[in-house]
Amino acid sequence: MNKSSKFAMFIALATIAYSGNSYALETENCWHGQYGNVIKNGTNELCWKNNIINSQENFSELSTNKIKSNKIVIKKSIFFDFDSSNIKTESRILLNETIDYYKSNKNNVNKITTIGHSDSTGNESYNKRLSERRAIEAEKYLANNGIDSKLLEINSFGSKIPIASNDTPEGRSKNRRVDIEIISEKNRKN
Template structure:
């Protein structure tokens, strides 16, 4: 599983007094230790700063995850639960890119996992089949919020790509809801061509930019349960 070590390292350094001096050192800590490190810097405040910076200059999904950090012992408990969910997502859908970030999960589904008919927002049979594999995992962990972000390449106008990304993200949410997942768990946002992960100058790069990302975070119930458990 790919882990966002840069996020962890920045959190630890800002928390202060932890003594982690490299990404390798941070990688060797467990989620409870990382949660305590975040808590030492006033968890949600630090998360909000990181989230805003990432959201403005980089990836919105990462910003959504870090922006909602709880921190402290409760954050460590949430992190452990997210570890288990991330592992099950990887097992269910090996082609997905699963990243454990802070207290959440960033899930990226490229064209090989979730694709659409050309210039349309309708899901293909392959896309539906792959989303079906994720549904049991999402059902097993009902106390999570799921933000869905649609992305396009740069072909076409900004306005067209923005609308298309919104429609495609909404199509994913609608399909998952039609399979029994509560619609209240979802937030949908289209990012158009504004957040490329590869160059748009090549066909391969454009294909990678056409993607759907999920930011999976703890909902209020999971946070409250973790806080109660941390006090025991």
């Protein structure tokens, strides 16, 4: 790490430490200090962001990110109980939203990927298999409910990509998930 990067890191950490009781209230995905100020990096260019794409409280909302003028990526997450690949009732709502999106945009959808994750409890080879089972269950649900299986793809990462700390029960519950990524194009010609 070069000297200016170290200095920027020091300033950012000092800002967080100075705010004392600063809390990570997410507004427009940026952290705010106790006085409502946006916490920025040392060069005052970027805000500190929360890496949680969808929390359990707002899991039914679509998160849309445009990546080119004609491509759209939609990301959602469903959550699982400890050491389970059974799809929860509340997760079926989100999966059904994915199915509805597919049915109303069938000609524009390029790919739907289910990406399995786990918390860090247990050994990594077990977690990798568990995350794969979760991704497969989500994929099966989508295929059994009308999504063309040729568009479906699975991936699994075990506990390698957490969205929250594995040091707390709440954080571990957020890491036990399947991320669903829909890639589609506006007005695609077949």
